[in-house]
Amino acid sequence: MAETQNRSKDVELEVIDVIEDAEIVDVDDDPVTVVSAKQIGPGRSLQEISPESRERTRAIRLYIFLPLIFLTSALLGGLRLASPDGAFVFVTPALVCLLFAAILMVLFVRGGMISIDGWFSDDLTTSNNIANGMVLASAFAATAQAFNSLLPETGLPFWVVAFCFAWSLWNNLFADFDNKKLLRSMVALFAFAFIAKYVVLAGLTAPAGETGWLRSMIENPARETMTWLLELPRYTAGTGYIQFFCLALYLGGLYLLPRSANTK
Amino acid sequence: MKVKYIHIIGIVLAAFYGVFIVFLYAAEPRSLEEVTTKAKTAVENTVTKGQVLTGTYEIDKARFDEGLAAFRMNNFVVARDRFERADPEKRDANTQFYIAYSYYRQGWGRVSNDDSLFKAGLESLQRLPIIDPDFASKDPDLQIKTAAELRNEFEEGLKVTADDFNPFKLVRERK
Numbered sequence: 001m002a003e004t005q006n007r008s009k010d011v012e013l014e015v016i017d018v019i020e021d022a023e024i025v026d027v028d029d030d031p032v033t034v035v036s037a038k039q040i041g042p043g044r045s046l047q048e049i050s051p052e053s054r055e056r057t058r059a060i061r062l063y064i065f066l067p068l069i070f071l072t073s074a075l076l077g078g079l080r081l082a083s084p085d086g087a088f089v090f091v092t093p094a095l096v097c098l099l100f101a102a103i104l105m106v107l108f109v110r111g112g113m114i115s116i117d118g119w120f121s122d123d124l125t126t127s128n129n130i131a132n133g134m135v136l137a138s139a140f141a142a143t144a145q146a147f148n149s150l151l152p153e154t155g156l157p158f159w160v161v162a163f164c165f166a167w168s169l170w171n172n173l174f175a176d177f178d179n180k181k182l183l184r185s186m187v188a189l190f191a192f193a194f195i196a197k198y199v200v201l202a203g204l205t206a207p208a209g210e211t212g213w214l215r216s217m218i219e220n221p222a223r224e225t226m227t228w229l230l231e232l233p234r235y236t237a238g239t240g241y242i243q244f245f246c247l248a249l250y251l252g253g254l255y256l257l258p259r260s261a262n263t264k
Numbered sequence: 265m266k267v268k269y270i271h272i273i274g275i276v277l278a279a280f281y282g283v284f285i286v287f288l289y290a291a292e293p294r295s296l297e298e299v300t301t302k303a304k305t306a307v308e309n310t311v312t313k314g315q316v317l318t319g320t321y322e323i324d325k326a327r328f329d330e331g332l333a334a335f336r337m338n339n340f341v342v343a344r345d346r347f348e349r350a351d352p353e354k355r356d357a358n359t360q361f362y363i364a365y366s367y368y369r370q371g372w373g374r375v376s377n378d379d380s381l382f383k384a385g386l387e388s389l390q391r392l393p394i395i396d397p398d399f400a401s402k403d404p405d406l407q408i409k410t411a412a413e414l415r416n417e418f419e420e421g422l423k424v425t426a427d428d429f430n431p432f433k434l435v436r437e438r439k
Contacts, residue, residue, distance in 0.1 A: 059267045063274030071281045078289060087294040131271035134278040141282070 062261060063131045069253040070138035076246035077145025083234040093148035096162055101144035103169045104186075105136075113179035118260020132261045139257060146250045149243045150193040155231030157201055161193060183254060190247055198240035205232040309352070316353055323359055324350040335362060336405070340370040357396035364389040364414055365406060368421075372438045376428075377421040386418040407439035 049057075080089040108114045119132045147165065152158045168189055172182070204226040226232065291302040315321040331346030344366050351359040367385025371378035392399060392411040401409045408414045417439065427433070 055267055056265065056270065059270040059274075063270050064277060067274060067278040068281065071278065071285060075285045075288065082294075088292075088298075089294075090289045090292045092289055125268065125271075127268055127271040127275070131274045134275050138278055138282070141285075 061256070062135065062258065066135055066253060066256055067138040069249055069256070070135075070142035073246050073250040073253060074138065074141040074145040076242055076249070077142070077149040079239075079242055079246075080233070081236040081238045081242070083236045086236050086238065089235075091148060091153060093144050094151065094158075096166075097144045097147040097151065100147045100165055100169060101140055103173065104143050105140055107169070107172055107182060108179075110173070111177055111179045111182040113182060113254075113257070113259060115260045118258075118262045121262060124262065128261075135257075135261070139253070142250050142253060146190065146247060149246055150190060150197060152197055152201060153233050156229075157197075157232070161196060165189070165193070179259070183251075186254075187251060190251070194243070194247060198243060201232055202235070202237075202240060205234055312352055316355065321353060321355060323356045326350075328359060331359075331362065335366055335369075338369070340366040354391055355395060357392055357399040358401065360388065360392050360395060361399060361401055361411065361414070364392065364411075365408065368408070368414060368417055369438060371421070374434055374436070379422060382418050382421050386415065386422070389415055389418065 078091040078093060080091055081087070082089050105114070109116060114136070119136060120129055124132070151161050151165070168185075172185070177185070204223060227234070287303070287306060288299070291299075291306060293299045293302045312321065327346050327350035331343045331350060334340075334343035334346060344363055347359050347363045347366070350356075354360060364385050367381050367388065371381030371385065389411055399411060408417060
């Protein structure tokens with residue numbers, strides 16, 4: 001016991017020595033206290049950043065990088081590459097995508113992922129409130145475009161997948177959950193929809209060719225029939241990669257989105 | 265840098281990016297090269313609309329002169345194209361009169377007129393009284409000087425009457 005106490009005292013003395021050796025460095029005219037990176041035990045360094053600097057880093061992440069992530073996701077969500085020439089096709093979101101996005105935002109608030117009081121407050125400056133609004137607006141745009149990305153464009157698949165989304169979202173509205181469970185369930189839902197659209201349905205779609213309808217029917221009867229029956233649009237394989245990146249960005253953005261923008 | 269500036273930079277950046285996304289979905293370019301072309305067109309349209317709002321709108325004189333030259337050489341399709349590009353906002357009475365007149369001259373026939381061109385001319389002429397109700401052309405080469413006279417030519421040309429079978433009509437001249 002006494003030996004353990006002596007050892008802990010020795011460790012405390014070492015820490016005090018390290019702090020005595022600390023240097024004060026000014027970076028960008030801001031008082032930033034950096035303790036020289038001396039090793040305190042194996043693999044650890046002692047580094048302290050001033051609250052102002054930390055607040056600045058947080059603001060850059062929150063007000064510059066997060067909107068960029070969400071808006072890039074919103075940009076890519078409706079982008080498809082037409083087959084066979086790979087031309088851009090910009091698909092505007094259907095009204096149902098906006099409804100789903102609105103419901104999902106309500107779920108984020110209900111699940112505790114977003115605290116409205118933490119984002120909008122009379123205590124914050126106007127620019128801060130507007131900037132917070134911009135972040136949430138970009139999150140909403142990205143959410144709508146995520147649904148746009150996952151919903152098939154036309155025909156029976158559109159209604160089936162839209163119904164599945166509506167069912168899941170409606171159930172979630174009345175379920176008890178926390179934000180982690182909500183995020184997990186969303187990842188699962190989106191992954192399932194992604195596989196359904198960009199793996200299963202894309203696999204059923206006949207490739208676009210200039211050989212004529214009759215020849216396509218002879219060469220590829222099953223896929224041509226499915227494409228015709230399900231009204232499947234013909235996109236190049238690159239579309240799936242773009243949409244995967246878009247959804248990854250969106251979910252990454254959600255993971256980075258804090259519950260509250262207000263640190264106080 | 266103060267946090268307040270970061271807020272403002274964030275707002276401006278997000279607003280510009282948002283506008284760019286809306287532009288892309290509205291213009292629907294099919295390739296990266298088309299993005300530049302469509303952006304240029306969009307900027308030109310915005311500038312023209314801005315000029316209209318501020319009251320500084322003017323037609324493109326060079327294009328108008330090209331159109332007039334083509335009009336005088338009876339190349340009416342090219343003339344209309346140049347006139348329309350000279351006055352994209354359709355706010356210059358003189359240019360709009362020339363456009364309507366080009367339909368008349370192209371559609372006029374000694375035996376029979378081209379009804380579709382006359383109808384198009386009549387339609388384009390409807391803008392003229394809105395822009396300038398008292399408009400009268402100063403071009404000495406044009407025998408029809410006002411919108412009312414031109415409208416009368418179109419309407420008479422579209423009607424089928426007993427007068428159409430008058431053999432003396434074959435000696436009439438285009439105005």
